[in-house]
Amino acid sequence: MGIDSGCSENRTGKYLQNVTYNFMTTTELMNKLQRLRKLDGKSLFKRHYFKIFGSDKHHYNLNPTLSEKQVKSFENTHSIALPADYKNFLLHIENGGAGPAYGLLQLDNWNYELAISDKKFLSTPFSYTDNWNMQYTGDINNDDHYLTPEFQNWEKEYFSNKHITGSIRICHYGCAIYFLLIITGQEAGNIWVDDRANDMGLYPAISKFTKQKMTFTDWYDEWLNESIKELN
Numbered sequence: 073m074g075i076d077s078g079c080s081e082n083r084t085g086k087y088l089q090n091v092t093y094n095f096m097t098t099t100e101l102m103n104k105l106q107r108l109r110k111l112d113g114k115s116l117f118k119r120h121y122f123k124i125f126g127s128d129k130h131h132y133n134l135n136p137t138l139s140e141k142q143v144k145s146f147e148n149t150h151s152i153a154l155p156a157d158y159k160n161f162l163l164h165i166e167n168g169g170a171g172p173a174y175g176l177l178q179l180d181n182w183n184y185e186l187a188i189s190d191k192k193f194l195s196t197p198f199s200y201t202d203n204w205n206m207q208y209t210g211d212i213n214n215d216d217h218y219l220t221p222e223f224q225n226w227e228k229e230y231f232s233n234k235h236i237t238g239s240i241r242i243c244h245y246g247c248a249i250y251f252l253l254i255i256t257g258q259e260a261g262n263i264w265v266d267d268r269a270n271d272m273g274l275y276p277a278i279s280k281f282t283k284q285k286m287t288f289t290d291w292y293d294e295w296l297n298e299s300i301k302e303l304n
Contacts, residue, residue, distance in 0.1 A: 108124075138179065176242060261287050
């Protein structure tokens with residue numbers, strides 16, 4: 073969602089509206105997060121004891137925000153532009169910490185538990201716009217099927233990093249399930265789920281309420297709303 077440096081007055085006005093929108097969204101998210109932190113946790117006056125899934129891991133701690141210079145350095149290094157709402161989040165709320173499941177990963181931990189040597193990994197567009205999976209079609213009745221070349225070739229292809237180019241790991245759900253934030257491609261800005269560890273493939277995160285795909289802000293806000301509702 074880049075802004076043309078040669079903006080006309082009308083486009084500049086639109087840009088200022090977007091800045092205001094992002095600011096208000098950030099303020100609203102922070103207010104809800106502070107409310108959630110007051111409800112759940114470990115202290116004398118908390119109403120609950122880390123009841124929300126994963127909160128006993130991140131403890132609602134907020135890592136220090138990043139500077140514009142740090143974010144720009146990351147973008148330049150990978151030849152990408154981070155989604156505007158996520159960038160705003162990094163600049164004004166936190167760089168990893170409190171969030172869905174086991175919490176948000178820090179930006180410099182974007183490739184958590186991944187072996188990535190391709191310098192163009194993030195600038196290479198994410199390939200999918202709808203659910204993707206690739207079932208193993210070999211004989212699973214053979215107890216040793218996982219030792220066969222057929223299975224090993226399938227496994228190598230199935231878990232290839234080529235299926236998640238243009239994305240960062242933003243959150244670990246547990247059981248080797250990860251939330252991805254898509255950085256490049258048609259799905260840029262949306263949250264996807266990497267559930268290949270459970271043979272469920274890759275699929276977009278869908279809102280329980282709108283039944284639509286979710287941006288980073290949609291996803292984070294829905295977690296806050298659901299968590300607060302659960303504790304009230």
